[in-house]
Amino acid sequence: MLPSLDVVIPVHNEEIDLEPCVRRLHEYLRAEFPYRFRITIADNASTDSTAEVAARLAEVLPGVTAVHLTEKGRGRALKFVWTHSDAAVLAYMDVDLSTDLGALLPLVAPLISGHSDLAIGTRLARGSRVVRGAKREFISRSYNLILRGTLAARFSDAQCGFKAIRADVAGRLLPMVEDTGWFFDTELLVLAERAGLRIHEVPVDWVDDPDSRVDIVATALADLRGIARLTRALGTGRLPLGALHEQLGRNPLPVAGVPAGLTGQLLRFAAVGVASTLAYLLLYALLRTGAGPQAANLVALLVTAVANTAANRRLTFRVRGHDGAWRHQAQGLVVFAVGLGLTSGSLALLHTLSDPPTSVELGVLIAANLVATGVRFLLMRIWVFRATQPVAAARAAEVNASAPTVGIR
Structure with missing residues (x-):
């Protein structure tokens, strides 16, 4: 019978710590974990006797393998190891077992379900x-x-050596991950x-x-290089994240009377609009001194x-x-x-009535831009980018309907 969970212990020159770690983990899983499991020792180019220790453990402990x-x-x-594993859920933890093993079942249960x-x-x-x-706390x-500042990450802890992933998700996500070192975790999560x-977090x-x-x-x-x-x-945009989202992504919850994705689009459009308006006012003020x-x-x-069109194309829609792209810019x-x-x-009407100062001109332009912004959003949603939305929704529905269910084997 295939395991439900494959726990990988990646090691390099850990001949001293490896055996007590694996024995402790094996004993815990055998006594406390309610599903079938495997422990895989992944020795990456050790130059000491780590490989020999791993091979000996694989011989004497059932459910332990060495690579x-x-x-x-x-x-x-x-x-x-994750790419070649036959388990439904794949996990890993550091060999020092710094994380309390009592968190393992809360970690993998949402993935198993x-x-x-x-x-x-x-x-x-x-x-x-x-x-x-204090030093490690500050660095972390x-x-x-x-x-958060560079990649807009919302997960709280990228570096904790205690993670898990569903096998079907790993099969689609791992080919996109390029890093082979310590940045692997961060890249996978981003x-x-x-x-x-959906990323589940366990304190x-x-x-x-x-x-x-x-x-x-x-x-x-x-x-930092990563x-x-x-x-x-x-x-x-060279990573095919859009296709992955259509295959596995969690679609927004439907709300009666609100078109799918409208709330998020409005928020992103508003952010782009604020930036565009500020840029417009700055350019206008600079150009107005000589024109x-x-x-x-x-x-x-x-x-x-x-x-604005380029930003809304990528960020909002x-x-x-x-x-x-050229058609969208033309529209x-x-x-x-x-x-x-x-x-x-608005400007023409203002100047027919009086000879206003620049501050009044700017005020009228702000009001006119607010109206123009609302019109712009409606036109972009129902005309410029209309064709991209139902297609994506239909693909997502088709993939969700045909996607296999992860079960315990």
Whole structure:
């Protein structure tokens, strides 16, 4: 019978800690875990006797297997074992067992039931109990703040060595993960979050291992390089996250009387609109010093309209790739013409009535832009990007209807 859970222990030169770790984990799973399990020791290029210890444990402990890789890298080891595993849920934990094993069942239960797609232990959530030095605490919190600022990550703890993923999700997500080292976890979580997958977080009890041999400086530099690479990849749209979202992503809950996705689109459109309006006003004020009001309005509105259409295409309506980009920009210019008519008409009417100061001009333009913004959203939703929404919804419904159910085997 196939296991429900495969727990991977990635190791490199851990000949001393490996045996007590595996024996303790095996005893806990045998006594406390209600599902069939496997423990896989993933030795990545150890130069000491780690491979021999792993092989001996695999011989004497039922449900323990050993894998030896000739190349170093925790991410490489996890990706290899997870890709070849036949278990329904895949997990890993660090060899030092810093995380209390009592969190293992709460970690994997939502994945076994199908409620969630990934699960992580977190040392930074309310309810977690952590014992570690101030230096590691500062580094961990700083790293997660960087992730929030650069990659808009919403999960609380990327680095805790206590994670799990459903096998069907891993099969689609792992081919996109490039890192083979310590950044593997972060990249996996960011891609999962961007694809609309559900990440379950479990507050853990965690005690720092004083003998940890992780090179903090080298790991931090590698993480920063990974953040830069992933930011570029997400910015260029070369990762097929849209297709993954259609296959596995969690669609918004339907609300009676509200079209699907409308609330999120309004919020994203508003954010883009605020940025566009500020850019427009800045450009208008700069151009107005050397040009008339109509010319300044035309140039400022044209420049920001092109940028606005591109931003709404990608951020508000989630359109990826270059297909239809020129058509969308052409339609966006028609929407721009509507906005130009509203703002230029307001200016023309204002100047026929009086010779107002610049501050009054700006006030009238703000009011006209608010009206133009509402019209722009309606036109973009029902005309410019209308074709992209029902297609995505239909694909998602088709995939959900044919997707297999993860069960316990």
